Amino acid sequence: MDMSQYLEVFIDESKEHLQTCNEQLLELEKNPQDLAIVNEIFRSAHTLKGMSATMGYEDLANLTHKMENVLDGIRNEKINVTTEILDVVFQAVDDLEAMVVSISNGGDGKRNVSEVVNMLMQIEKGESPTASPAKDEAAAYAAIERESGRIKNTYDEFELTVLQQSREQGFESYEVTVQIREDCLLKAVRVFMVFEVLEKAGEVIKTSPPVEKLEEEQFDREFMVTLITRESPEDIQLKVMKVSEVESVDCRMINPDLQESKAEAGRAEAAAETQTASPQTEISSVTKAAAPQTAKKENQSAKLTSSSNKTIRVNIERLDSLMNLFEELVIDRGRLEQISREVNNQELNETVERMSRISGDLQSIILNMRMVPVDTVFNRFPKMVRQLARDLKKNIHLEIIGAETELDRTVIDEIGDPLVHLLRNALDHGIEMPLVRKDKGKSEEGKVTLKAYHSGNYVFIEIEDDGAGMNREKILRKAVEKGIVSEQASEAMTDKQVYNLIFASGFSTADQISDISGRGVGLDVVRNTIESLGGAVSIDSREGKGSIFSIQLPLTLSIISVMLIEIQKEKYAIPLSSIIETAIIRKSDVLNAHSQKVIDFRGRVVPLVFLKEVFDVPEVLEDDEFYSLVIVRKGDKMAGLVVDRFIGQQEIVLKALGSYLHSAFAISGATILGDGQVALIIDCNALIK
Amino acid sequence: MADSAALSTASELKVIIFQLIDKEYALPVSEVRSIEKLQHITRVPKTPGFVKGVLNLRGVVTPIIDLRLRFGLEQQTYSESTRIIIAAAQDIEVGLIVDAANDVLDIQADSIEPQPEVAGSIDEEYIEGVVKIDKRLLILLNLEKVLNPEELNGLPGREG
Known part of the structure; x- marks a missing residue:
């Protein structure tokens, strides 16, 4: 069957489901005991598995299946949520994402995932996911287990079936808890001997901790064995006690029916249990939730709004x-x-x-x-920050505000990379190491706020951190060193002007180059990207308190406000976003600075650009004694564009010049006026050097 | 491209015939979107002389090339018969100003001959071949070569 027609839908939906997984996993990390979240992830994973199997992507389906098993374990309270386990699940989601990307790029979606699969399977079996588990970890494991009263064995479907069937055939199942004397030297030997006794009496189907751990002596003094046998519990107890250095043996009968119903319905009890266990499961979270209950409520309201939104996909x-x-x-x-x-x-x-x-x-x-909510860009950041914070060994809380703010799709498509860069920058250079923060009297957890909001015809995106802030002297020294500013000029600069120097190309203040940011190629690229979108970026900072990057973006790129002007008999449009004001001056007020004509404009020397000459406009009008000026800016620089007549302000529809003429000088596009004629839009950035 | 496919199948090729001075040129209809009368063209500064500017073609801003200037022929004031042929090659859509567009013909693909050795004033690379029908000689244009964007950038713009 030809599936290609469904491929696009498959890729779109897979991405959505993976995104849901990512978001919900982060939620789960905040509220490890909230089973509703696990269910949500489980549903997404399950759908994904079904879709990929239908489409014939076996690897994808396979890995999803393994992940689903672990989620099922968490859902059924068999597996406790820990950061380690979440790491593995995150990694699995990463791999799934890579596969989907490979498929959407025309690949076969194959990928070597054996490592993740192994770890997932280990978790599923109740083992610690790391390849070589440390001894203290195992001890902690045992400690957690005991915390909930006594060692417990939990059973998966297969084991439950075995228990049930053996019961039907007249066998009884027991959980034998063996405690070894404290002074025992060779625990593994005793374990081996206990096993030999038990295996003569019946069949061992499960142990806790797992057999491998027991063999490596990675348990405290107590372990539990699930045994199927026809012998009476008293006999078993006596036989095991014969093994030397065994302190006590406890034999309890298990009822498989009860086990099952407990797994399914015993949520209240289980929840209480995990609650007691949760202080032990170290969730060194990127984002620590305030009160889990309020978070839960937020969750529910979020879910309500998302389900009430009915949408269709339109190309x-x-x-x-x-x-x-x-x-x-x-x-x-x-x-x-x-x-x-x-x-x-x-x-x-x-x-x-x-x-x-x-x-x-x-x-x-x-x-x-x-218009698309900026959330479509923001949603990948929590995971990125979590990973980066772990890599950098920093403790960072990311707060996102205003993710529902909407922006034109074209802007959204472009804004992702610059934001990633600024965020990485804030994490790497902004936030200090936890110890440094402590010394400075700040909380060890750094805070990065990503905020989007509307204002007028613009959308602002701000990235704020409460880190080290910027050092004026350090930046200036570097800027002078790199020849970005002269020493004299640097003295007259305001703090803000100094901070904005970091956007100059070839500037990097990090003492060490890390692979996260700091090659000094980034920030000027960030500025260029944002300016090419008709936006602007600026920075403010207070040393020791933190920095704030502010990005200003136009709401939409397809309809913009312009000032229409006339040069001789030709009409041109100048985007309002780059205009400061208009002025009419006498020709006698024009000064000559060497070969450049300038004017004194509110105390600043502003060079004049004669558009008539720049654009080779054929002359038909007679000169008069005034110049009409449009004062435009590019960053901090200004220029006065000399035109012949102002027509007025207008909203226009932005059009491309066509692929044949894509690179005309100082022209950023065209628009169609009310009379059907085409007017060109002047690119002020190209006119100011 | 569409025209070369037509060439290889040795079938009929429908072409638009237009005039520049006294010569007749042909473009396959598959490359022609429409034929327009002359209308207001907005000049685009800093472009080669043969680019007359852009015009609004039902909401699409379309670049316009004066074919006479493109081929290095003498310029002529536009008249009532002047037409703009809107043509497209790959993703590039342009308007070509010609003296007149007067005919649509079916030509046999196998009647297309390579350009004769003694070429006219036009650089031969724009020419796909020539076709002789009755006593008319049609010059078949290679639109892609005419629109070669590298040449657009390479041509001396008036830097200032």
């Missing part, structure tokens, strides 16, 4: 062509309005006005359809 190309068609409508609307003014017919006027209103509403809906 982005269709949205684009809808947008294109609508833009044509807007242009025709402009013409119609002009005609109706000329004709001045009452009925025509009313109809046209009505149409304008409706198409206005339509415009906002279509623009909204292209």
Whole structure:
């Protein structure tokens, strides 16, 4: 059967399910006792398994299956949630993601996952997932087990079936708890002898801790064996006691039916149990939840809103062509309005006005359809921060605010990498090591806040850390060293100007280059990416208190506000985002700084750019004694663009020049005016050097 | 490309015939989107002289090339018969200004001959071949070569 037509849906949905897994795993780490979260992950994993098996991706299905088993164990209270176990599950999800990416890139989705699979299987069997478990870990294991009263054996489906069947055939099952004397020297030998006795009496189906651990003496003094036998418990007890250095033997009958029902329904009891056990299971979390109960409530409300959102999948190309068609409508609307003014017919006027209103509403809906919550970018950060914090051995809490803030899809697609870079930067250079923080009197846990919010026609994204902040002297020394600023200039700079020097290319203040950030190639790339989106990035910092990176982004890239101007008889548009103000000056006010014409503008020397010359506009108008200026900026630099006439401010639809002319000088695009003519949009960044 | 596929099957090829000065040129219809009358063209600064600018083609900003200038022929003021042929090669869509577009013809693919040794004023790389029908000689253009973007960038723009 040809599956290719479903492939796209499969990849999309797989990604969604994996994302859910990631998010919920992070939640689970915060609330290890919340089984609802485990169920959520389990459902996603299960769906994923089914889908990938149907699509014929056996490796994917296989790994998901293994992961599902572990989740099932957690769900049924057989496995306690620990950071180690979550690490393995996270790794499995990582591998799954890599497989899906490989499939979406046309690969076969195959990947060597034997290590993860092994670890998952170990967890499933109730062992510690690490390849070579340390002795103290095993001790801790035993300690946890005893904490809940006594050593407990839990059984999986297969074992339960065995217990049931043997019972039907007249065998009895016992949990034999053996305690060895404290002064025993060769515990493994005693264990071996106990096993020999028991195996003569019946069949051992399970031990706790597992046999391997017992053989390596990785247990305290007590271990438990599940035995199927026809002999009476008293006999077994006596026989085992014959082994020397055994202190006590306890024999309890087990009822497999009870076991099963307990596994399924005994949630209340189990929850209480894990609660007592949870202080032992070290969750050295990236994000420590405040009160688990409130977190739980938040969870539920989040779930409610997500289920009430009904959505359909629409190809982005269709949205684009809808947008294109609508833009044509807007242009025709402009013409119609002009005609109706000329004709001045009452009925025509009313109809046209009505149409304008409706198409206005339509415009906002279509623009909204292209808006995506920033969450689609933010959602991968918690996991990234968790991993990075562990790699860096730092204790970091990431707080995300305003993930529901919406941005145009095109912006969203571009903003991911710069944000990753800034976050890594904050984690690596911003937040100090826990000990350093303690010395400074801060809490050991560093805090990074990622915040998005609307303001006017812009969306702001801020990355704030409460780390070391920036050192003015250190930055200046480096900047002077690298020839980014001169020593004299540096003295006159404000703190903020100094901090923003780190965006200059070839700047890196980290004393050590780490593989996380700090090669000095990043921050200027970040700034360029953001500026190419029509945005801006700035930084503020207080030494010892932390830094804040602020990114300003336009709401949408497809409709922008511009100032229309005329140069001779040609119309051009200048984006409002780069305009500071307009001015009209006398020609006599123009000064000459060497070969450059400049003006004194509010105390600053601003160079003039004669667009007529830059764009080789054919001259048809006569000069008058005034210059019309549009003062534009690029970062901190300014320039005055000399034009001939201001037409006015307008919202325009941004169009590309077509692939044939993609690289025209100082032109960032084009737009279609109400009269059907094309006006070019001036790229101010290219005009300011 | 569509035209080379047609060539190999030795079937009929439908072409649009247009004029530059006294010569007749042909483009396969598969590469032609539409033929427009001359309308307002917005000049784009700092582009080679043969790029006349861009125009609004039903909401799509389309670059316009003056084929006469592209081929190094003398410039001529546009007249009533001047047409813009909207053509597309791969993902590039452009308008070509020609003196007149007057015919659609079916030509036999196997009647296309390589360009004769003595070429006209046009650099021969733009020419796919020539076709002789009755007493007319049609020059079949290679649109991709005409639109070669490398040449667009390589041509001396007026730097300033």
